Amino acid sequence: MNVSAQEFVRSRPAGRNPSAIGALAGGLAAEGRATVHDLVTFRDPRWTVLTLAQIAASTADAETSLQTFHRCPTCVETGISRFVVGRRPDAHKYVIAGIVEIGIEAVAAHYLRNQGAIRKWYWRYIWTLPQSLSLYEHTRADFHNIGLRLTCDPTGLKCF
DSSP: OOTTTTTTOOOOOTOOOOOHHHHHHHHHHHHHHHHHHHHHHTOHHHHHHHHHHHHHHHHHHHHHHHHHHHHOOOOOOOOTTTHHHSOOOOOOHHHHHHHHHHHHHHHHHHHHHSSTTSTTTHHHTTTHHHHHHHHHHHHHHHHHHHOOOBBBBSSSSSOO
């Protein structure tokens, strides 16, 4: 055997991985690509239907909110969404917030669906939680906006 004393491998200190941020960004990008690919090719029908239902519910919520703001100049956005889109948002704020929200939740659900422990009975349904909660909240807000019966004074400044 030919062994040389010059073969030295330097060890890294614990907790210092210089490529950890790069690995995380690469993993998110790969999962995002896989998510878009599965959505476009309709590879996983249950996940795709849930994603399309979430898109439809958030679009209906944004549309009914904008119609309410058009009818009532004194109405404002309530709930946690006002911190994201503002008190009287325009359509472009709803579009940007919807793309970010649906994108994050779709990637999270896709990751949970494909990376989960299949043998666990509860894991088979956990992947639906990110999108199902959003779907419920947007549907509830949509029906709330539709159910508003606003009457305004003749000047249109006060609605009740």
